[in-house]
Amino acid sequence: MFDVAKVKSDFPILSREINGKKLSYLDNAATSQKPQVVIDAINNFYKNHNANVHRGVHTLSEEATAMYEEAREKVARFINARHPEEIIFTKGTTEAVNLVAYSWGRKNIKKGDTIAVTEIEHHSNIIPWQILAKEKNANLKVLSIDEEGFVTGSLQGLKPKIVAVSHASNVLGTIQEIKDISREAHLEGALVFVDGAQAVPHMKVDVLSLDCDFYAFSGHKMLSPMGIGVLYVKKEILENMEPYQVGGGMIKEVFFDRATYADIPGRFEAGTPNVSGAVGLGAGIDYLNRIGMENISEHEVGLLNYSLAKLNLVPGLKTYGPTDVKRRTGLIAFTLEGIHPHDLASVLDTEGVAIRSGHHCTMPLHNKLKIPATARASFYLYNTKEDVDALLYGIEKAERILKR
Numbered sequence: 001m002f003d004v005a006k007v008k009s010d011f012p013i014l015s016r017e018i019n020g021k022k023l024s025y026l027d028n029a030a031t032s033q034k035p036q037v038v039i040d041a042i043n044n045f046y047k048n049h050n051a052n053v054h055r056g057v058h059t060l061s062e063e064a065t066a067m068y069e070e071a072r073e074k075v076a077r078f079i080n081a082r083h084p085e086e087i088i089f090t091k092g093t094t095e096a097v098n099l100v101a102y103s104w105g106r107k108n109i110k111k112g113d114t115i116a117v118t119e120i121e122h123h124s125n126i127i128p129w130q131i132l133a134k135e136k137n138a139n140l141k142v143l144s145i146d147e148e149g150f151v152t153g154s155l156q157g158l159k160p161k162i163v164a165v166s167h168a169s170n171v172l173g174t175i176q177e178i179k180d181i182s183r184e185a186h187l188e189g190a191l192v193f194v195d196g197a198q199a200v201p202h203m204k205v206d207v208l209s210l211d212c213d214f215y216a217f218s219g220h221k222m223l224s225p226m227g228i229g230v231l232y233v234k235k236e237i238l239e240n241m242e243p244y245q246v247g248g249g250m251i252k253e254v255f256f257d258r259a260t261y262a263d264i265p266g267r268f269e270a271g272t273p274n275v276s277g278a279v280g281l282g283a284g285i286d287y288l289n290r291i292g293m294e295n296i297s298e299h300e301v302g303l304l305n306y307s308l309a310k311l312n313l314v315p316g317l318k319t320y321g322p323t324d325v326k327r328r329t330g331l332i333a334f335t336l337e338g339i340h341p342h343d344l345a346s347v348l349d350t351e352g353v354a355i356r357s358g359h360h361c362t363m364p365l366h367n368k369l370k371i372p373a374t375a376r377a378s379f380y381l382y383n384t385k386e387d388v389d390a391l392l393y394g395i396e397k398a399e400r401i402l403k404r
């Protein structure tokens with residue numbers, strides 16, 4: 001295991017006080033904080049190496065290009081992709097889903113085809129497919145989940161063209177059995193798109209062993225900057241995909257009546273990319289590798305056990321998600337009888353505790369659970385039992401103030 005106090009000291013923002021109280025940052029599923037090494041990597045890029053990539057022959061441009069491509073290699077190794085060309089830099093998970101729905105979807109989805117999503121998906125993994133289905137007169141099939149969030153809906157006989165599923169839920173924490181879903185989907189002749197926004201930051205992900213065709217995640221949820229994300233696509237599929245956006249940087253030859261496009265991955269990165277973001281992501285990955293993804297998962301399971309045991313003792317408090325902590329990531333959505341999650345979050349803020357409240361971009365899931373909103377505490381490698389204690393103290397305070 002690792003020294004959490006040492007890890008915490010690597011994140012400057014975590015020494016801040018909020019409303020006169022020590023900050024307990026428990027909103028990591030929304031975005032994580034950044035260690036000094038990531039801040040330094042971005043700073044170093046702009047201070048010493050800033051230039052556009054894949055364009056100039058001067059030294060700075062070559063340095064910037066090398067740093068950008070090195071980041072791509074780090075990402076590929078981190079998720080065990082076979083080739084760096086299978087990694088496309090995007091703005092984040094949302095852009096990655098839109099890219100696939102637009103580029104792969106418009107070419108491959110035809111009238112009457114089926115696109116499968118699940119009841120647990122984030123809006124980002126629903127709406128692009130919904131629009132594609134409407135545009136193509138295709139069917140959007142919603143696979144059901146059980147109470148713990150595991151996909152139960154069968155693909156057998158459905159013959160979908162694509163199955164879009166999250167690896168880990170941003171509300172229930174549920175970790176889906178992606179290997180099984182991939183096997184079943186492939187037997188049906190479907191491709192598999194995995195939204196890994198809540199998985200890659202918290203556990204070891206191996207896209208080869210998952211055997212998914214597409215895998216997306218966001219840098220900002222894994223210690224890295226906002227505005228940089230990743231889309232992994234199996235090479236043989238990517239090579240046959242049309243560009244998503246067009247313009248500079250993604251072409252071979254341009255005439256007024258036609259253009260030919262660059263090889264992968266450049267074909268999918270039109271315009272000046274977020275180079276400092278990619279460099280920052282590389283530094284974030286280095287940091288996560290130094291700590292070890294298995295250690296991070298284990299640390300979060302420890303916090304989950306500690307907090308679930310305490311939260312479940314609070315009268316009127318209901319937690320959601322799998323009972324087996326090994327099958328969920330380090331977050332807990334909950335409701336507290338008689339107190340709206342937004343009011344709870346406001347009182348917690350007075351104690352320096354940052355949580356999220358609302359529908360967390362999963363309205364269909366909340367409709368299924370028959371609740372308008374939940375409060376959500378989400379952990380990461382720098383969180384401690386003291387943060388959980390501060391959360392519990394804040395909950396008691398909210399009950400004192402709001403239930404009078």
Ligand SMILES: Cc1ncc(COP(=O)(O)O)c(C=O)c1O
Nearest residue numbers: 092093094122124170195197218
């Ligand atoms: C499961 C899931 N998918 C997709 C997203 C969208 O990620 P981004 O806003 O970084 O594009 C999120 C972000 O909260 C998420 O939790």
